[in-house]
Amino acid sequence: MESEFTHLHVHSEFSLLDGFGRIKQLVKEAKDLKMKSLALTDHGVLFGAVDFYKACLEEGIKPLIGCEVYVSPRRLDQKEGNIDTNPYHLVLLAENNDGYKNLMKVVSEGFIDGFYYKPRVDHDYLRKHHEGIICLSACIGGEIPRLIIEGQLQKANEICQMYQDIFGKGNFFLEIQDHRMQKEAQVNEVLIDFSKKYDIPLVATNDVHYVRKEDAEAHDVLLCIQTAASVDDKERMRFPNDEFYLKSSDEMSRLFIDVPEAIENTNKIAERCNVSFDLESAHLPEFELPEGESSAGDYLRKLCETGLKERYQELTPEIKERMDYELDVIHSMGFDNYFLVVWDFIKYAKDHDIMVGPGRGSAAGSLVAYGLDITTLDPLKYNLLFERFLNPERITMPDIDCDFCYERRQEVIDYVIRKYGADHVAQIITFGTMAARGAVRDVGRALNMPYNAVDKVAKEIPMHPGQNITIEKALEENSELRKMKENDPEVSKLLDMAESMEGLARHASTHAAGVVISDKPLMEYVPLYRNGDMITTQFPMGLLEDLGLIKMDFLGLRTLTVIRDALENIKHSQGKEINLDNIDLEDSKVYKMLSKGDTLGVFQLESKGMIAFMRDLQPEHFEDIIAGISLYRPGPMDQIPRYIENKKSPEAITYLHPILEPILNVTYGCMVYQEQVMQIFRDVAGFTMGRSDLVRRAMSKKKIDVMDQEGEVFIHGEVDENGVSIIDGAVHRGVPENVAKQIYAEMKDFAKYAFNKSHAAAYAVIAYQTAWLKCYYPTEFMAALMSSVMDDEKKVSKYIEDCRKNDIKVLPPDVNVSYDKFSVKNNKICFGLGAIKGLGKNAIVSIVNARESGGPFKGFRDFCEKVDLKALNKRMVEGLIKSGAFDYTGSTRAQLLLGAERMVDQVQREKRDRLAGQISLLDFGGNSSLKEDFLPDVAPFTKEQRLALEKEVLGLYVTGHPLEKYENTLKEKTNLNSSMLDSYEDLRDSGIRDGGAVIIGGLIDDIKNQITRNGKLMAFMTLEDLYGRLEVVVFPNTLEKYRPLLTVDHAVIVRGKINYNEEMNVSVICEQVYPLSLKADIPQVKEERTVYAPSEQKEKLVIHFTDFTQKPLLKEIKSVLMKTPGQVPVELHFEKEHKKFGADKNLWVSVCDELINNLEAILGQNKVEVLK
Known part of the structure; x- marks a missing residue:
């Protein structure tokens, strides 16, 4: 008989990059x-x-x-x-x-x-x-x-x-x-x-x-990853044998x-050893009630009633009933204090002029939150559901996420720390894990495999933001990857080893927004961790909730800072104070702007694909923005053509049953929101809203057993043990059984994609506010927008281009006008001093203070005399000159640069003399001091020289662009520019996928050479186009062939392939290089040109299925489609069910005989057609 033994010395994956045991x-x-x-x-x-x-x-x-x-x-x-x-x-x-x-x-x-x-x-x-x-x-x-x-x-x-x-x-x-x-x-x-x-x-x-013993090799590879070594390194850290299991x-x-x-x-x-964790109790912070208030519940009710009276003037029976219901649920779940805590720090922020968002997430569905001014969107008007936020039938912690001005978010956190005590408040840890592609690359490096071989394997694993594509899933879907694994033992070992690493915790970091607040010192409940200067919990947010601790998200939203700065700009330039809570959300002028696609800088609506979507959608009402934000995501995107078609032809909308019309009419007969799924359960079958939410959750998580069980209840109802009806069921309520089944099937299919309307509605408010500002105060808005991205030259360039298109003039910095950020004067935007490289905060404060106390600077000497030159060294003065900040003097930049040092030295000497009590000759009418005419008589800089200096100190060109004469050539000859690479979504919307052929053009800004492992020279090149920069990789053979063309400041066109890594950083692999000229003769890349715009598609591929029973064929069909990528949309028609589905854009094709033959081999003859 085997003796008993207990392991007392065990390391898991949380001994980061040392323990291999999950x-x-x-x-x-x-x-x-x-x-x-x-x-x-x-x-x-x-x-x-x-x-x-x-x-x-x-x-x-x-x-x-x-x-x-x-x-x-x-x-x-x-x-x-x-x-x-x-x-x-x-x-x-x-x-x-x-x-x-x-x-x-x-x-x-x-x-x-x-x-x-x-x-x-x-x-x-x-x-x-x-x-x-x-x-x-x-x-x-x-x-x-x-x-x-x-x-x-x-x-x-x-x-x-x-x-x-x-x-x-x-x-x-x-x-x-x-x-x-x-x-x-x-x-x-x-x-x-x-x-x-x-x-x-x-x-x-x-x-x-x-x-297990056999895991020793994988553990050894993990140690190599941790120490950036390879298994071949003899001196590396390693365990002596395979006995550590x-x-x-x-x-x-x-x-x-x-x-x-x-x-x-x-x-x-x-x-x-007998330790037990309390996974039942809650440890919410206690809100200190004002004197005279007896309970948190009563005080909450008092605040809520007061707030709702201000919102509605009169509490109608409907409002009163909803308020009472919500307050009862909140109280019964023990969350009175929680709401008061959130109300308090939101109030603090607003009292201190810290911009707060209109709401975020499902909390926007709470009337109590609306009454407390935690949210600002009327949940009754937009049919937002409280149960999506707090479900009385599912006890979970409430989750009110709050957006604050990006620059002042920390002030709110500091307030919470002061109020509840530093030992009661901490930020929350999160763990970075090894994703599929990253694991392949890490393991490949550790095994000392050639970079190109590993890269080829990694590229076969698809990447989609927000989706975790595992190696197992990639092998299942990608036949090419399967072949590589089956035919190459080295690749097989690489993938097996990487799969064993996949998902392992790699490093600890701090959650971007999460803060935990407790009733007692946190160390009573959770161990703490130091991440730099920040103290965080050692448990991530899900486990904190298990332990009864409440997590609150304090998010810094840059758009709120943009809105704040835009309102300040309006106040300074036009003397108007705008309250965005009072603007009309149905302003036709704003919707006309959105319909034209003029949405650059508009929150949630500025990606290339979203711009095209807005043009097609032609939004006319606030509900259209809510729906647009909800639909423009993978999955629901398939509904876009139907949504647009129904919006344009509302008379053609049909419903499976009239009972659905009041629920779906707001989205033109399309199921878009989670709340709609919940309402259908309630209105069609008699579910409570709480149970509706539970089933919706089960559907979104694909819990088949729950879905099957609840499907029967939805259709036929449910009785208790005494035979008393609990839920009527659709049939009992007069819905034909076949129709009920069809409704349930549609919900079941769509629920995994449905979006939270409360969250979309809250974010639609911010989208509309930014659109309104751009529509009515475009100059002030664009100045604020550029200030928010001042450290991102690519985005500033893009927004300057948008200003140019909209006839908004952007001027260089000006010491008499500019502040730290971009500012507005005479309906023109003046560059911010903070954009000048090397000009610190103290120098900017010195300039602004001197100007405001002593009046505008009359000239360069006057500037030197008034500002504190201790805060402004000679290099900073030169930066101001190069940027154009002294152009107002009438002197050229060339003159000022040559004479500046002499003038600064003279002024500093005079200041020292005055401090020492010496009297200059000037005080007796002498003329030894330098005046403005001291400047040398030199030729002004050429346009190219002037632009080069602007680029040097501002990171971009302001008064022109070296490539502007090639603008039309670049538009005609290239299919990619830097503005298309702001995000993965923009790249996806361009129709160019990883590995796709591209042509780019621009000036070579920088070249860095590097020696490969084989001793050959390759290069990493930065190419500057009209909108920003592109990174280009030039491998040895290409570099050798085109070396004469690859020099800094040379204008070139590059043919190559798109390459993006796990962080979605995009580069181009160079294959050919041509000199850029007005008559550049470059072969086109036609198949990669289009941007998403449904109305512009001239043909589509339609695949016909008999019915839903053929769905198992989809994997095989998907594999066939992926072999012929292109720009032709694909539609799937299920004849029996009369259903049409648009395939994801990454499955669009180039139509050819081989594609048609391969599809018909799966489905049979006459099942595939190309419609013009």
């Missing part, structure tokens, strides 16, 4: 090995504690929560290189809940005060927080083992007894390990002797870093057959 796999393996308990002891962290706890409970295994902490050789405050950089290891296990709290404190302290290369604690801190903790002396990295290896046996003896003293007799164990290492044998011999001498119990462990009880017993008590003690420790 938590669920470790726990499953322990169960398969018939173990009753298992510990988790990651290096220095408790990242995986809650996941591990839950996984163990699911498998019926007892979880032991621990950590292998790092112990500083000296005090925590001592941080000296070569002494404090290599701390000792020590294993700590929580014996009970008090011990777990102490363990959290120890682990948190390691990051908060002890971090020095690693999170460290010292002996004193352990002594203060030892209660309830069982300590093991750790591996050969432990303090006692290291001293033994160094031969310091007396010191090891003293430390041994010190730990016994810290943790108490029976709570400290000497840990012995056997991974077939000579040093371990040396250490074990001494530890066994110490055990006998000092009556300290032994415990046997295996230093588990992966699950989760061994069976029998294997461990055989290893320690001479010390059976060391095995027995693992189970004794496991029996003693």
